[in-house]
Amino acid sequence: MKTPAPLALVLPWLLLPGTGVQATEYRQMDRTGSYIHFTSRQMGVPVDGEFRSFDASLAFNPEAPAQARGQLRIALSSIDTGLREANEEAVGAQWFDVKRHPEARFELRQIQPLGTGRFQVSGVMSIKGSSQPMAFGTLLKASGRQAVMEGSFVLKRLDFKVGEGLWGDVGVVANEVTVQFHLVLSP
Template sequence: MKLRLSVAALVLAPLAAHATVYQQILPEQSRIRFNYQQMGVDMDGAFTSFNGDFYFDTDAPEQSKVELQLALSSVDTGLAEADAELEKSEWFNSAAYPQAIFRAETITSNGPSRYQVQGQLEIKGQQQAVNFDAVLNTDGEHATLVGQLPIKRGDFHIGEGPWANFDVVANEVTIDFSIAVAPAN
């Protein structure tokens, strides 16, 4: 029995140590979606283009560094007319502010594969402190960081002028993310 445990430990130890630091984002396997209400009806959309710098150490999450840049012009609501409207100055103003940027400031463990993330989110020149929970789901060498980030669109001046009132488009927006990552090549 002791010999079997020793052999298993020797075989599994390199696998466990190898997959603890993730440094490569896999955009084609990742998703960033958002949900909101318009006139009381649930609506959603996605952003199809983002990149960033990613260093996530599951053994020392406090040493992790994460910065994501999301192309606001990559918004996809399923309707070309709505996508074009969102790029206008009243909404994202993507001509003047082409990217939303998230920078993690602290990441702490909340238990096995669970993390509390605090950072800064910048959209449309407005920066706000944010915090949220995330779960790291592993699958072999790859992993997926999954969570939700609730924001208020008014904090970022998304929907100005006649759209600043929240009776048509709600102030609350939930960003759902699933960021696929891998160890460095």
């Protein structure tokens, strides 16, 4: 099984208010430099995995971070737990139900500065027909040619009806899933 990359954020440039940088739309994602990893627990044992197919965009002005908008779309069928059987189970009706809900989506609604390149990101996560508001800390650095957003958050899978039926027992599969992301974006 894969071990997720460290949660620490290493970014190329830090933009602070007053640097004179204009609003930039980051619409292209560097797929080789970006990742989405997750860690869950099954019967107390960590299970690591990743999603191999996803896309992101970000409209961000360091002078007005509260007006930032963005979107992350994840092809749920691209799950890779390191085990073929687990991947096949995860795309089925009791888990992601990819035939009816092929994609997870995070709609960024606001970025609030916390200082020293740290931001509070707020938005709405939608998985399997359920949507939940989410807020989490991240580090964001940008230049005119590149932006990197990295962080982690804990998602409660049962809030999205992921792992129904026998899989709803949190003694077997924990409700909390830690998601780590590193997104490299360019205009």
